[in-house]
Amino acid sequence: MTNTGLGRRVARTLTRLVQLGVLAAIVTACGDKEGATAPEVDGVTVREIILRSSDGSVAFSHIDHWHGSPVVRANGTVGISLLFTAIRPAPDDHDAPAVETWFSLADAPAEYNVRVVVEDTTIARWTGDRVSGTLHGLREGASRLSVVVRRGTTTLYEAPPLNFRVQAVQ
Amino acid sequence: MMRWRRAIMLLLLPMLTACEHPLGLVSSHVEAADLVVADSLGGVLTRTELNRTWRVDSLHLRDDVPLRVVLTALDFRGDALDLSERSDLSFRMEAEHAALVQWEPQRGFGWIRPFGRGETRIRFLIWHGDHTDFVTPWLRVIIDSP
Structure with missing residues (x-):
């Protein structure tokens, strides 16, 4: 050759x-572009969040928006469980994620934490931990809250802001 | 030499096109020209005109009473665009005072949910994957007592 x-x-x-x-x-x-904003770390994947209120109502995030919203009375409280799902429904599928897919961070490693921040703290405030919390209505009005799941100081998931209402005492 | 050039070109191709056009399976943009906002009975509440102004310049809501609206995009001939088959497209809404109103889309319609009395401005977007294909002008929203 x-x-x-x-x-x-x-x-x-x-x-x-x-x-x-x-x-x-x-x-x-x-x-999977969605995966870039929903990393899987130590087996915990969070793609959507479900807020289950003590009054039985449920609000859940869906990509950029929410379905449902919590309501609390002025000078009252509502207990809210923080639940998550690793499932991200299609953009045009607005049904709640299947209950079987919901999980809490109760059994997650200790470095996982949840921050719930109320925008207007003169209207309401939040107390709680990574599993559940209480929304305290302070005065009639509306505000928004944001929910962030972190591992240590790294943000794993941030839900879109959720509007909620503080109703006047009847 | 030609083979090497071809190889280099082939190597550069995905670098130039990756993410935007993997496999060329990128869905087309929506060529919308206007948007109609109708109530659940089909009555037109307002619509954009050349996407510069709103024919009716404000929406009136009652506090705590969500407004069910059907959004219809129009093409440049004024014909309705059927976006229902496109799962990569969705309507979004932005509000200047975001605590006052919230958009909750459903299949085929959406709710504008007021969260208190007051006034703000909203605009609608056609969201396409990770960017906007269409944005309306701002529209006044006035929320009165129920």
Whole structure:
């Protein structure tokens, strides 16, 4: 075999390898974009959050919005359980995530924590831990709360802001 | 030499197009020109005109009474665009005073939920995966006592 012939064969083989690499890159490109904002760490994946109030009502996040919202009376309280699901419904599927998929962080490693922040703390305030909490209505009005799941100081999941209402005492 | 050039071009191709066009399976943008906001009975509450202004410049809501609306995008000929088959598209709503109103989409319609008396401005968006295809002008929303 001449040097030219060997060179051609090497070039052809390299070209095929590059073509295969390109094909693999195209097939695997980008992948699950949602996964980038919902990392799985130590087996805990949070993609949506469910707030189950002590009055039986449920509010759940769905990508960029919420279905339902908690209500509390001024000078009253409502207990809320913090539940999560690893399932992200399709954008046009507005049903609540199946109850069987709900879980709490009660058994998660200790570094997992949940921060619930009320925007207007003159209207309501939140007390609680990573499993549940209490929304205290202070005066009639409306505000929003945000829920962030963190591992240590790393944010794993942040729900869209949730509107809620503090109703006047009847 | 040609083979090497071809190989390099092939290598550059995914770098230039990755994420935007993996496998070319990127769904097309919505070429919407206007948006109609109708109530649940089909009555038009307002609509954009050339997506510059609103024909009726405000929506009136009653506090604690959610308004069920049907949003319909129109193309440049004024024909309705059927977005129902596109699961990668969704209507969103932004509010300047976000604590006052909240958008809750459902399949085929959506709720504008007021959370107190007052006034703010909202606008609707057609959300396409990770970006906006269409944004309306701001629309006044006035929330009165129930």
